[in-house]
Amino acid sequence: MNEVRKSTVFELAVYDAARQIPLGKVSSYGSIAGKIARGTARSVGTALAKNPFAPEVPCHRVVRADGRLGGFFGETAGDRVLEKALMLEAEGVPFASAGKVAASAFFAL
DNA sequence: ACCGTGACGGCGA
């Protein structure tokens, strides 16, 4: 029988870092990459995309370096965008503008 | 071992 998809050490490190993001705050893919000192924003995004520990791991609190929400929240993705954006607002994350998180909302990992 | 893909980031026009 099939085993569960075993995550790599890198991915686990990413999940652990994301899990440290407090409610009402966010972090960028690049910041996490630097935190775990492994990989880059690209690989971090790929790892979070697999996130088998959701919602245990608040991957929705991870945004792009420019404050934008990112792939899962892509404006062209449809209604999902608003759902996630609203979820962040519900957590108390300040927005600089529509769909853009304020720089002060970034949590220093 | 090699190639293509992907929830990104920085720079140039």
Added chain:
DNA sequence: TTCGCCGCCACGG
């Protein structure tokens, strides 16, 4: 300021 291209690392086939 906005749009587009290249470069970055990790993973699966």
